[in-house]
Amino acid sequence: MKKLIFIEGMSCNHCVTAVKNALSEIEGISHVDVELNNNRAIVEGESISDEIIKEKIEEAGYNVIEIK
Template structure:
């Protein structure tokens, strides 16, 4: 299932790498695309929204919505 995480707090490519690595480390995640320009991550995953949100927030960024 493809999900779009709306993320606040990313300001550079280093931030993008942190978010991407955190999401890719989760079980059930098969694809991660993070966009600094759009402040979002597209994730193909069977993982729950709460687990995805928690992984991003542990890196210091805010998930303000999941579509």
């Protein structure tokens, strides 16, 4: 599984770290890449529902615009 997640609200490297840590907590995700310039994250791993991904990012204080 590979998903592209567009995120609103990231403005600095601290934000990138917060999103990366939140996504890394999800069981089954093996790789996380967060791009501040593009306001997106790419996750790879086992099949994870979009709802779980959205919930974790929102718990960290950011908004999910779209998951592809």
